Amino acid sequence: MATKTFTTGEVLTASDTNTYLANSGLVYIKQQTVGNGVSTVSVTDAFSSTYDNYEIIYSGGTSSVNNNFNLYLTGQSSNYYNVLLYGTYTATGPSIATTNNDRAFWPWVGGGFTTNGNFARVTLLSPFEAKYTRITSPTYQGDTNAGFMSGVNKTASSATGFTITSDSGTISGGVIFVYGYRKA
């Protein structure tokens, strides 16, 4: 049972406490502190059969230049497709689209600033399952524009980890957190 409604006066047992505290929707899996002056950070053993879908959150630290972050799955070096829809804060018109057609990574999953820190939030659907992996990320957030990215990796294979890279310069510090969406 994934949830339970307790009644007034009911004894809260250790078993119930352990079970239902653990039955939260989003479950912490692991975290990785980012080192100094890195352009590539790989996080291993993040995905497994325990969860199908995941959230990756990165914040803190700084970048040597203002940059965008890319992400790719461990062992999958091609078949990455995605679209970025974004607009500028001062524009009244519709978003601008830019695309990625079959590269070695997904661009625009986040970014970093020299003074205001690094950031990324990524949702991955089914990276561990032997089928296509879907991605969304709302953290294309610059000083003058912002947008959302959505895409797919058309490789029907399983990945257990991921790598975040900067598209320019290096990143230092901050923590990458990985969470899984509980299935039951």
Add this chain to the structure above:
Amino acid sequence: MTRPNIQIDDEVREMTAEEYEALIASGWTEEGTNDLAG
């Protein structure tokens, strides 16, 4: 220039020449030139 570092879990080390070549091939630049900057 000094090659950037690569990190795998808690291990941080300087990139090898081969890893640096692959990074450059991916479009990476030392200086920020992207449309997020600014």
